[in-house]
Amino acid sequence: EGLESIVDVGGGTGTTAKIICEKFPKLKCVVFDRPKVVENLSESDSLTYVGGDMFTSIPKADAVLLK
Template sequence: MVKYATDPVTMGPLNQLKAWIYGEDNLSLFGMAKGIEFWEFLNINPKYQKSFNEAMACDSKMINLALRSCGLVFEGLESIVDVGGGIGTTAKIISEAFPKLKCIVFDLPQVVENLLATNNLSFVGGDMFKSIPKAHAVLLKVHVYI
């Protein structure tokens, strides 16, 4: 497993922070330092992709605590799409807590291609910058990547 906080591949770009801030490139900090954008890097490095997905899943487990007292948020909804939902940790928690709610996990095809659907949980691969599956609500958690 990759430990992002100490891994030179993922943390090394921080050494280029000053050059990135004062530069005029349209690249991300990671792209400037590594010559390849973060998402492209993950796509060709399965070890990092797996570790990244696991890290995002751990973060998503916090939603379980919020659902205990915020069930009204989903009242009246028939469907929800979790954009950038990774391996579906958040959507699984929601779909189990609200079995009548249709949950769609939408992420890059290589992230969702081998994930198993359930009665009210499905996985769709695509590019959120081109289109997003239709639903009554959209869940989009924001994370900062270097």
């Protein structure tokens, strides 16, 4: 409750983020991983993929998932 967005850092192909999106459909989930990992992955209204370097910066969100 109270969260509108979450970023899954090192989220790979988005397996965890997809489960979260299914349970909380109003939550915006961003999967953040290396560009080669997230290129060509299918997005949805609540799930997006962003490529980058977590040691430089990560997308803004209400919560960060590190696993």
